[in-house]
Amino acid sequence: MRHFYDAESNKKIRGNEYLYHNFLQNRYNQTVSHDGKGRLIVQMSELEERQLLHGAARFDLDVLAVIYDRYSPQIHAYALRLLGDASLAEDCTAETFARFLRALRIGRGPTDHLRAYLYRIAHNWITDSYRRQPPPPLQLEDQLVASGEPDPGRQAEEHQGQERIRLALRSLTPDQRQVLVLRFLEDLSLGGPTKSTTESRAFNTLYTNGILPIAAAGNDGTTALNYPAGYTSVVSVAAIDDSKTVADFSQYNSDVELAAPGVGVLSTIPYVATDLLTVSGVTYDASHIEYAAYGTATGALVDGGLCTTTGAWGGKIVLCQRGDISFYDKVKNVQDSGGAGAVIYNNVDGELLATLGEGYSSTIPAITLTMADGQYLVANKLGSTATLQTSVVWGVSGYEAWDGTSMATPHVSAVAALIWSADPSKTNADIRTAMTSTAEDLGAAGRDVYYGYGLVRAYEAWQALGGGGGGGGGALAVTVTTNKASYINRETVAITVTVKDDAGAPVAGAAVNVALTTANGTKLNYSGTTNTSGVASFSYKVTTNKHGTGTYSLSATATKDGYTAGTGTATFLVTK
Secondary structure, three states: OOEEEOOOOOOEEEHHHHHHHHHHHHHHOOOOEEOOOOEEEOOOOHHHHHHHHHHHHOOOHHHHHHHHHHHHHHHHHHHHHHHOOHHHHHHHHHHHHHHHHHHHHOOOOOOOOHHHHHHHHHHHHHHHHHHHOOOOOOOHHHHHOOOOOOOHHHHHHHHHHHHHHHHHHHOOOHHHHHHHHHHHHHOOOOOOOOOOHHHHHHHHHHHHOOOOOEEEOOOOOOOOOOOOOOOOOOEEEEEEOOOOOEOOOOOOOOOEEEEEEOOOEEEEEEEEEEEEEEEOOEEEEOEEOEOOEOEEEEEEEEEOOOOOOOOOOOOOEEEEEOEOEOHHHHHHHHHHOOOOEEEEEOOOOOOOOEEOOOOOOOOOEEEEEOHHHHHHHHHHOOOOEEEEEEEEEEEEEEEEEEOOHHHHHHHHHHHHHHHHHHOOOOOHHHHHHHHHHHOEOOOOOOOEOOOEOOEOOHHHHHHHOOHHHOOOOOEOEEEEEEOOOEEOOOOEEEEEEEEEOOOOOEOOOOEEEEEEEOOOOOEEEEEEEOOOOOEEEEEEEOOHHHHOOEEEEEEEEEEOOOOEOEEEEEEEEEOO
16 A cells, blocks of 8 residues: 555545545545544545445446546456466456446446456456466466475475365365455455455365464554454454554454554565656656656756746756645646656655646656755756656566555464474464464553554564474473462452573463462462463462461462473462
8 A cells, every 4th residue: 555645735645545535525525534644544435335336327437437447457467467468467457347337338237346346257257268278287386396405394294284275275165265366366355344154154164174364454444344354263464563553544453363564564566666866976766756757858957946837947857846736737837848857856854655646647757856855956956967767667576665454464474374384283273372372462451452462473473382393492480479478358369470481581372380279278270371471460369268367379380392391489478
């Protein structure tokens, strides 16, 4: 999820939602909310989908344009992944929307679940394409077994894992398999916040067969449940930033189970963008202005101020400061003045991601710079030769910093895969417990709606599984304490057991058993597991008529795979 600035208000808007801001406000008077940080938040709600469907049924061209702009890139990416041919993917996308329009003209268009409807058309077209020209077969092992000379033991483990996945998938119905393909490979939300019985059963079946599904909590910044993350068989993942604070867009509800980095995450994209400004041999990083022309332009660098009017800028590279008028108007003034290229620099700290606005374009290339770079060039480099370069190459692998719970989820998936690879004999429930029991507690103490159990931690989760089962962890040091030295009847004794390794580091995931012997010899037993701080807590309410007065003794034993068991003791006094 990227952010752009509104051409009129200069407020940030989520990247692909720019048109929806204007569309919803102007056509439906739908409120577009602020998040308190200067950003406009537009959500794809059920109400909006009904409005789009209603407009499509009336063959409203503005609405149809919105639908095409929103969904055609997703359909194209889906087709390209399955077909592996850019031309066929373009044909599939075109035919998908052509069939959609034909259905609307005869009154047979969708009445709900618009996105799923379009994917179904695309899926059918792709299926027909495969029937016409079957692709060469590709076995699962061909994709997953490493090249070279893999270790025979590791190869056997990988084969077992692949076989477990195949068996689980075979247990699903064709409809359930298709749901999972669309859900995980295309990020398709079938029904949005509404549960799908077919999907729920599919995930339950997978979980029963030993698979651990992990999914994004959602990016609407509300308490609404998002599926499949909302199913009990799926681990729901929230997004946090580099200060370990939950992202403002991250869903927060009782299903959130773990948190992971999801802001500014370097993410793979199917293109490489080059946006640069070179002046006097120094290159400055820039950003392409959405909907502006791509290309390369060279000319003398001039200062256009705010570029609120045209100027004598023929053949020049024009620096424009952000402010007063829209980005489109600035670029248009440079273009009308014969300028070779426009460079808009920010008027606040940070990167400027700008857009001309849906339906607008330019014939000259246009980029943005940071405020610091723009001000430096105005003060020191006017008159110098500048080269503006902006281009994008599709069909290749690139990287960009993106935000979203979909960026956070792979961190948790990777931790699960990593610790599972250390001991493939563990179950999916073991892996899930290892991650939740060792997560770094963030926000309110214990599990909460924003962070779940907290930030997933690979090393601690691996340790919770026994450090790969190799032993050598040393002896556990166990300390037992109570909140007071003496008590009276009906007071509560708070018992704290702390477990550390022989290096003094807290040990998470250790099993703790506490034996309490009362003054009259009655024995009581408690059990629990240490948290990420190596602590397990228990309580006992004093009842003198049952257990007497005098000295009470505590003995706690901690065990964990890979460590030697440890024991700690303590006493307290009950006076009356």
